[in-house]
Amino acid sequence: MIRDLLRAMGPGHARPMAAALALTTGVSALQGVVFALLVPVLQRLLGPDPSAAAPWALVLAAVTAVYAVLRSAGLYVNFRVGSTISRALHHRLGDHVVRLPLGWFTGARRGELNRIATDGVSRTTNLPVHTYPPLADAVVTPVVAVAALALFDWRLGLACAACLVVLWMVFTLTSDAVGRGDAARDAAADEAADRVVEYARSQPVLRAFGRTEQGRAGLDRALEAEHATARTLLFKAVPALVAYAFAVRLALTLVLALVVYRVLGGDLSAATAVALTVLVVRFVHPLSAAAEHGASLRMAVNGLARINAVLDARPLPEPEAPVAPQGSLVEFDDVRFSYTPGGEKVLDGVSFRAGPGSLTALVGPSGGGKSTAARLLARFHDVDAGRVRVGGADVRDIGGEELSRRVAVVFQDVYLFDATIADNVRVADPGATDGDLERVAARSGLDRVVAELPDGWNTPVGEGGASLSGGQRQRVSIARALLKDAPIVVLDEASAALDAENEALLTRTAVELAGEGRTVLVIAHRPATVAAADHIVFLDGGRVAEQGSPDELLALDGRHAAYIRARERARGWRITADRA
Numbered sequence: 001m002i003r004d005l006l007r008a009m010g011p012g013h014a015r016p017m018a019a020a021l022a023l024t025t026g027v028s029a030l031q032g033v034v035f036a037l038l039v040p041v042l043q044r045l046l047g048p049d050p051s052a053a054a055p056w057a058l059v060l061a062a063v064t065a066v067y068a069v070l071r072s073a074g075l076y077v078n079f080r081v082g083s084t085i086s087r088a089l090h091h092r093l094g095d096h097v098v099r100l101p102l103g104w105f106t107g108a109r110r111g112e113l114n115r116i117a118t119d120g121v122s123r124t125t126n127l128p129v130h131t132y133p134p135l136a137d138a139v140v141t142p143v144v145a146v147a148a149l150a151l152f153d154w155r156l157g158l159a160c161a162a163c164l165v166v167l168w169m170v171f172t173l174t175s176d177a178v179g180r181g182d183a184a185r186d187a188a189a190d191e192a193a194d195r196v197v198e199y200a201r202s203q204p205v206l207r208a209f210g211r212t213e214q215g216r217a218g219l220d221r222a223l224e225a226e227h228a229t230a231r232t233l234l235f236k237a238v239p240a241l242v243a244y245a246f247a248v249r250l251a252l253t254l255v256l257a258l259v260v261y262r263v264l265g266g267d268l269s270a271a272t273a274v275a276l277t278v279l280v281v282r283f284v285h286p287l288s289a290a291a292e293h294g295a296s297l298r299m300a301v302n303g304l305a306r307i308n309a310v311l312d313a314r315p316l317p318e319p320e321a322p323v324a325p326q327g328s329l330v331e332f333d334d335v336r337f338s339y340t341p342g343g344e345k346v347l348d349g350v351s352f353r354a355g356p357g358s359l360t361a362l363v364g365p366s367g368g369g370k371s372t373a374a375r376l377l378a379r380f381h382d383v384d385a386g387r388v389r390v391g392g393a394d395v396r397d398i399g400g401e402e403l404s405r406r407v408a409v410v411f412q413d414v415y416l417f418d419a420t421i422a423d424n425v426r427v428a429d430p431g432a433t434d435g436d437l438e439r440v441a442a443r444s445g446l447d448r449v450v451a452e453l454p455d456g457w458n459t460p461v462g463e464g465g466a467s468l469s470g471g472q473r474q475r476v477s478i479a480r481a482l483l484k485d486a487p488i489v490v491l492d493e494a495s496a497a498l499d500a501e502n503e504a505l506l507t508r509t510a511v512e513l514a515g516e517g518r519t520v521l522v523i524a525h526r527p528a529t530v531a532a533a534d535h536i537v538f539l540d541g542g543r544v545a546e547q548g549s550p551d552e553l554l555a556l557d558g559r560h561a562a563y564i565r566a567r568e569r570a571r572g573w574r575i576t577a578d579r580a
């Protein structure tokens, strides 16, 4: 547990953590000494000569004063450790996550990361303040007091020690049961959180097709599964906690019965019996609370395991001696790739070239591998075999920053920050002047969007860009890519319906960018964009089924031509081999 915590926090925290732990443990042990000192004080107070209690009372007062000071210091130190843990875990997660390949951030991972960074970290932060001190009081204090008790009466000490061993076993079983149930509930809660977000996002589609009930089925299933795991946790935890509380009371009753038995047998004086009874009864509450804190400890352990699982996710290796690409030729050379190790091949021997000053359209049926090819070019993932080259250099040998400078991607599902339009475009170049913004806005069609909005460039776009239309978001995204001024541009054409103006905009931008000497790849869904391309790569089932110029592929009258005819029929278009 401590090792897991230190691993999650990173180097430099071992000493302060060990000091805080030692202080908390020492304070609990000292509390045991305070309780044990009550025995000689009470023995003498209740005996024939109460004045004999004075020296013991002085010792008790001195130890209690030291205990009070250390307890306050411990509280302060533990609060500081708690905030250090919170800061360290957030920084470590933040620093690590930005180095993870973009392919790591699937929808499910985003939900999980959110819960880990909030719930997982807060459980761990609670450890030094709310979990460990009461647990140490419930475990260390009785152990020390029992050891001291053995000095007064070894038989009673032995009986108490046996009780503590049995209680420890029940305690371990209890917290294990809660820990297992909690891990299952956590996984179900992650799934439910993802489904809620998905349901909210899919509302426009579900309502458009009147399928809100059917669309809820997945969410209902996930919520039901979460309830089921919460119920299971309850059914496991409550009997375990009740059994533990019963075991504590049974053990204390047995010890008290032994005290009475020994008094009646004349082996123990009444004064000692009263003193021992006070001592034993003093432990009922902390011992009873131990199971709850043990359960919290197990939950924190689960949270830590999830934090460490994120920290164990490996970033893509950066080259030790980065190679500088020469130019912006893009080459796919017999590329093979699957999303899961040993899983189905999503790209299987894909080879093509996209040269500077040309527009290459990746075309093909849904699931053919077009987006995957674009992601491999931007190195969201590494290929399993073959090579993706930029300017003659394998993308794995180019530094991450250099590759990002060279490749700009306009995604289909544009994400905008909850800031103004200007801020969103400036993400590509924070130092861009207003003039730079106007220039890229004129080229991307964003100028018309800005002109129509009352606050112009200063219009807030809402979370994720929610207050803009799909077409407006795409224009912001294109403006952002233009501002980045990268020599290689990948445009993922929206497959959803956009208005005619927006449809034409992307094609025009792609042609213009290629005309300026850039390497442009478009994941093309529209016949007009395909017709405007210099080179078409038709991907089907992860393989290049055909490739060539639009004229060549139409003349071939193969898979590509049939696919385009089908799409034209669907849209009521007519295609010619002419460039747009």
Ligand SMILES: Nc1ncnc2c1ncn2[C@@H]1O[C@H](COP(=O)(O)OP(=O)(O)OP(=O)(O)O)[C@@H](O)[C@H]1O
Pocket: 106, 339, 346, 364, 365, 366, 367, 368, 369, 370, 371, 372, 373
């Ligand atoms: N993150 C992912 N994890 C696992 N499998 C994935 C992932 N992304 C895509 N796939 C799978 O890889 C295959 C190719 O998907 P890809 O998105 O590259 O196809 P596409 O040609 O771009 O399709 P579309 O035109 O519908 O966007 C599909 O079978 C898809 O289910």
